[in-house]
Amino acid sequence: xxxxxxxxxxxxxxxxxxxxxxxxxxxxIYILKRSEHFDAYxxxxxxxxxxxxxxxxxxxxxxxxxxxxxIYTFNLRTPYHSYCINFELGKEFTEVTLDNRVVxxxxxxxxxxxxxxxxxxxxxxxxxxxxxxxDELITTLSVGDVKAVRVYGVLEETG
Numbered sequence: 001x002x003x004x005x006x007x008x009x010x011x012x013x014x015x016x017x018x019x020x021x022x023x024x025x026x027x028x029i030y031i032l033k034r035s036e037h038f039d040a041y042x043x044x045x046x047x048x049x050x051x052x053x054x055x056x057x058x059x060x061x062x063x064x065x066x067x068x069x070x071i072y073t074f075n076l077r078t079p080y081h082s083y084c085i086n087f088e089l090g091k092e093f094t095e096v097t098l099d100n101r102v103v104x105x106x107x108x109x110x111x112x113x114x115x116x117x118x119x120x121x122x123x124x125x126x127x128x129x130x131x132x133x134x135d136e137l138i139t140t141l142s143v144g145d146v147k148a149v150r151v152y153g154v155l156e157e158t159g
Contacts, residue, residue, distance in 0.1 A: 025112065025132040029063045030152035033136070041141050041148035045124060047099045054080065055098075061155060062137070064114060064130075072107065074114075 035056070042052045058078040065073045076083040076098070083098050087107050095105040095118065103118040103126075116128040126143045137152040 025114075026064060026066050028132075029061055029155040030137045031061045031155045032059045033151050033153045035148070035150045037146065037148040038141070038150060040146050041143060042099070044143045044146040045099060045101070045126070051099060062152065072109075074107075074116075 039052055039056055042055055047055070058080060060076050060078045062074070062076045065075075067073070071086055071088060073084060073086050081098065085093075085095055085105070085107075087093050087105070089107055089109055092104050092106050095103050097103060097118070101118075101120065101123055103120040103123065105116060105118045107117075108115045112132045114130040114132070116130075117125070118128070119125040124143050126141065129140045129142075131138045131140075135154055139150040139152065141148045141150070
């Protein structure tokens with residue numbers, strides 16, 4: 001697939017084998033390995049059948065980065081669509097989600113956990129928790145009583 005193969009590996013040797021500190025997660029590219037209950041999550045949000053089918057079949061890549069001005073960027077890329085948000089930690093901003101909801105979002109970073117809270121008048125609130133571990137990223141998406149889990153592995157480029 002375009003000169004890139006997937007394998008799980010540790011980017012750096014860490015003292016705590018179970019978590020990465022923020023400087024270790026920034027810039028690391030992850031690719032989806034498996035997903036549970038994502039269709040139910042999208043359905044609870046009111047996403048239509050066609051978009052849900054597409055969302056269940058694509059294999060996204062994601063990366064969290066930070067520039068010198070403490071502005072973070074989270075990118076999620078698929079063959080069909082790219083999604084990017086730029087934000088400062090703890091400051092509310094307006095976000096247009098992949099399913100075209102316009103929400104107010106606040107992002108927090110707590111060691112190896114990136115938390116994204118989304119809310120809007122008349123829409124269901126959602127919470128996305130991304131936990132960066134030694135060799136994977138575990139994303140838990142919650143809306144109401146519905147939770148989906150998506151597990152990403154580290155993407156390794158090959159020559």
